[in-house]
């Protein structure tokens with residue numbers, strides 16, 4: 001059938017015949033070469049193969065130093081009536097200001113003000129931005145590099161036992177950390193940290209926790225500080241800690257504009273092994289799930305997270321290739 005068609009075609013127009021045969025030849029050659037993995041234009045490859053060759057987008061990151069650290073000590077014992085103990089860990093002299101019963105709406109308005117014009121770099125600035133929409137305020141001075149335990153409590157005369165039923169218009173506690181020294185504010189990109197803390201009371205018994213931590217930048221942005229989930233392995237660093245996911249709190253990710261915190265300890269880093277090859281050290285964080293579980297050589301094979309099966313939209317390296325080479329040279 002095809003032969004009869006070709007002969008008839010040749011009789012009518014030899015030139016057109018040659019063109020058709022030549023096109024068929026080119027397409028066949030392209031398909032054969034594509035099959036063997038040669039670098040032919042994607043248009044000639046089958047769709048499955050094109051899908052496989054799409055790489056996960058690598059996020060550009062910038063490291064910034066966060067001078068502030070705040071944690072809750074013994075969250076299980078904290079309550080509105082008995083108070084809460086906070087542990088601070090700051091790289092510079094700082095002020096810790098606690099706003100009890102802070103208005104939710106006014107806090108977010110204050111953060112928006114920070115973005116547009118009114119930078120929140122001092123307790124006074126937040127006070128003004130909140131229009132004093134809180135019930136009680138207390139302030140502490142934090143010496144640099146001292147892990148201080150600070151006990152905060154609402155005074156008895158305020159007679160507040162709960163903040164009502166949910167949804168609420170006030171957060172139980174908002175803690176602001178600011179740099180005490182004017183000179184320090186010019187060194188750091190991050191000028192203050194706002195922690196929103198939930199404390200249980202009679203009306204709402206959800207356990208005590210940090211709900212949000214916002215890092216405020218001198219340039220006007222603010223970012224939600226989020227934890228990374230490191231893969232746990234069998235070696236000593238993981239076994240000494242009760243929950244490996246929570247112990248990496250110091251290593252934080254600023255997701256929105258791709259900033260990464262530089263507080264991580266490299267020694268801890270190298271001791272965590274890749275979940276796939278069990279050999280390379282973990283260096284890649286997958287987004288949006290924030291699992292850090294792959295090494296440099298395995299990351300390229302995964303379009304789904306090996307821990308939770310979520311499709312990977314973006315990924316970023318904890319330590320850039322250049323830095324790793326430097327580290328290697330140092331150890332040699």
Ligand SMILES: [Zn+2]
Pocket residue numbers: 274275276277278279280294295296297298299
């Ligand atoms: Zn690996």
Ligand SMILES: [Zn+2]
Pocket residue numbers: 286289290291305306307308309310
């Ligand atoms: Zn995951």
